[in-house]
Amino acid sequence: NINEVLEDFTRIIQESAIKHVKKTSALVHHTPVPWWNAECDEAVKRSKHQFNYYKRHKTKENLILFKKARARARYIIKKSKKESWQKFTLKINHQTPISTVWKKIRRIQGNKSYDAIRALI
Secondary structure (H helix, E strand, O other): OHHHHHHHHHHHHHHHHHHHOOOOOOOOOOOOOOOOOHHHHHHHHHHHHHHHHHHHOOOHHHHHHHHHHHHHHHHHHHHHHHHHHHHHHHHOOOOOOHHHHHHHHHHHHOOOOOOOOOOOO
16 A cells, blocks of 8 residues: 555654654754853843833833843943954954854854754654
């Protein structure tokens, strides 16, 4: 029967894939960018805290506090990115491989590579 043959073939393919294809987590793990530090972490946490507080207690003062915290977080992140780039540019010279430079640029930008197989049926 053709249906039985097709089911057997499908089962064999799936069993082979389960044995030989590496499984990855369904969760997406964000690779940290090189410029992120504890100061950025704290500033973003503070901004989120102020936003949540503003959502619960909507007053003009709380809105101003939230906007100040958000502006501070943006400033700290911008400063951290700039410092990271300056440190990197001081390290490179004419012998630095171009691939290393481009890898670092992609990491700074936060671009991800999608080379892993996410899931099997």
